[in-house]
Amino acid sequence: MRTYDFAPLYRSTVGFDRLFSMLDQAARVEPSTQWPPYDIEKVADDAYRITMAVAGFSQDELELTQHDTTLLVTGQKKDKDGAREYLHRGIAARAFRQSFSLADHVKVTGASLENGLLAVDLRREVPEALKPRRIPIGGTRTAIGQDNAPAQPEARLVEDRVKAA
Template sequence: MRSAFDFSPLYRSTVGFDRLFDMLDQSAQVESMTNWPPYNIEKLGEDQYVVTMAIAGFSADEIEVVQKESQLVVTGQKKGSDDGKQYLHRGIATRAFKQTFNLADHVKVTGASLENGLLTVDLKREVPEALKPRRIEIKSAGAKSLAQDNQPAQIEHGKAA
C-alpha cells in the first residue's frame, strides 16, 4: 500500500535516501497489520535500547528472534491446537505474528528473554573503532611538532649524530 505522501519531488533532489523513504512508506501501512502484538521501544542509555513485546500465551520455543543485516524480525507461531476446547470468550490472542524493526547502522541484538508474557530484546549500538571520531594533531609550519620522532639515530664512528 502506498502512503498518503508523495515522495517523488524528494527523489528528484536527493541521492542515497531511498531507504529512508522506504521506511516512511512502510510506517504508513494499515494499522491493523502492525498493532499486534503491542510493544515498547525504550532507550536505556547513549547506545542501549530495549524492545519489549507483550506476547502472552506464547512459549519461548514458539517465538523466533532473528537479526538480518539492518532488521530485527520477531515471529511467533502457536504449536499446540485448540481442538476440543470450547471458548465462551477468547480474549488472549494466539494468532501468528511477524513484527519487523528497522535498525540503525551498527545496532546489534545482545540478548532476548521471555518472562511473564513479555519478550524483551536487548540492543546495543557498537560503532567500530575505525568509524569513531578521532582527534587529529594540527602542526604549524614554523613550530616543531610535539609528536615523538621515532626515527633511529644515525651513529658514525661510535658517536651519535
C-alpha cells in the same frame, strides 16, 4: 489516508533512499500488523529495548532473527488446545510476524521472556574505523585520538621533545 511526496527531497539529498522507503512503508502500516503491542525505549546512549506483549506464548513458540538491519520477531502457537471447548476466547493466540528496521551497527545483545513480556535488548556498536577522528590541518602530523578533543598535555610534551631532538 495521507500520502507524502518525497520527490523534492530526492533532488537535494544523497544516500537517503533507504530512509524514504522506510517512511513510505511506515505510512502504509495496516492496523492488523500492529499486533502484538510493543514499546521501544532508549535505555542508555547506545542501548535500546523492545518490549512486546506476547501473553500465552512460550519460549519455544517465539523466534527472533536478525538479518543485516532487520529484526524479525515471529510467534506461532503449538496446537495444544485441540481438546478444549471455549465459551469465550479473549486471549489472542494468533500467529504474528513483526519486523523492525534497525539502524546501521545496531545488534541484538539478548532477549528474555518474563510475565508474558518479550524483552529484546539492542546495542549500537560503531566500529573504531567509523568513529569520528580529528584531522590535522596542514603538515604531516598524524591525527590524534578518535574524537575532536585536543591532545593530552603529556602527549604534547613527548611530541615537542621528539621535534626538538
